[in-house]
Amino acid sequence: MDPRLVQLLIATAVYFAVVLLLGALATRRASRSAEEYFLAGRGLGTVVLFMALFGTNCTSFVLVGIPGSAFQHGIGVFGLNAAVVALGIPLTFWAIGAPARRMAKRLGALTPAELYTRRFGSRAVGVVLFAFFTLYTLPYMVQAVIGAGITVAQATGDAVGVEVAGLVVVLIALVYTSLGGMRATAWTNVFQGLLFLLFMVAAFFLMSRSLGGLGEAMARVEERDPGLLVRGEGWLFEPRKWASWGMVISLTVIGFPHMFARLLAADDDGSLRRVCRLYPLALALLWVPAVLIGVWGAGAFPDLGAADADRVFQRMASEHMPAWIGPFGFLAVLAAVMSTLDAQLLTLSSMLVRDALPAGLRGREVLAGRLFAVGLALVVYVLALVWERASVFAISRMAFEGYTTLVPTLLLGVRWRRFTAAGAIASPCAGFAVLALAWGGVALPTGGFLPVFWAVVAAFAAGLLVSLATPAQDEAGADAAFGASRPGSS
């Protein structure tokens, strides 16, 4: 057997052993209660919370999709995505995450959908949110599996296909998530986050050295296409599209149900505030290498076509890093993918059990959650096989646009007492209607903005207008949700 393949298999086996061990260690505590299983007992402190959020936030979109996108569109991809989220994500944690955490604790809610069900005293709100969360999360999970599959195929010289790689990734994530719930996924995220963060920093230095130094690496790119070293003019770089995408990429993360659920697991507001201070630093550490690897790849591999752009990261790892470290590039992608996949499996299964299934299942939430996770993993795997050739960035973009339309409901639900259940249902439906028209190919008058910009406007308008047109929630219900102090005071 090829020694490189043996090395890869050993590294993978060690990695899987570690995550499974962490899952097993968390099992005893997870079985104590539903709150422990789904939210780690609401006790995640700063370090674990930060790594759980960051690990969950970063998936193959960053390690595969962004280098692929930078390979095609150049250095401008950094400003388009990374810089603006360094400000946007922490501010959404303050605007939505912090009041949501406090409200969930007050109401005893364990999932994002359950929080809004109890906030409004309306099961319909929870069911609608669950439906939209699932709709937008499925493609996001699929891109993660495709990203892992591409990486494995590239790393093994296509000896292991996307089908087998995707299956193994889904199965392992399923096992440790089912075993240990939120605590298992949080603990494994610390390990996974450190792995891909350290690898990316190492890759930055080792790859540039292999290319003859930073100056030489850039000179090669300039020689091929100087346009890759400046912000471009077409694509998403046009001012109104730039603004629309800045909004999407900043707001979408709080709309990820798997991120939202982790915010509910924070032990207090102080941990959340400290996480917000760390976020921009970690983003810079991860995104600078991710973008530059793609840009350098454009200079190093002029033969690589746009259709294979997503392969640039692994090709750079294989050809421009020492042989002994190559497997870590593969593991970095695997870690990024699995740290998101596990959280998605856990959050969607918890919402189905607690918010969408009949109340007769009460008392058996953990078992039902595990069974649903199995079914969900199967659907994701099948969809990954069907969409295998789609671009990671394109699939992610679809999911991000969808999540962004949920933000008005998430925000108004925790910040505006006058927001009603009818408004909370109308808002995501209006946003989806605009997106569905755009995705269906209907030419909307967008004024140069992306359709998602208008989808968010529609979602806000529907939420506000329908709430004002329908009776306000009774004072007792609103007091139970918001507590003694008025929302927006902190």
Add this chain to the structure above:
Amino acid sequence: MLAVVGFVALLALHFDLWRPLPAGPYFGWMPEELLFRLLWMGLAWLYLLWFTATVWREE
């Protein structure tokens, strides 16, 4: 109020529509676009440090 002014100023810098044609590279390799974005992230981080210490109060 200061928080809003700071936020709007950062957004305006993010759009950078007035920026002249790129110069550089800086430090022998860094494109001007990347340097500008990293400086912007630095400003955003300082803003967040201030924001989380003053505007975002403990409940």
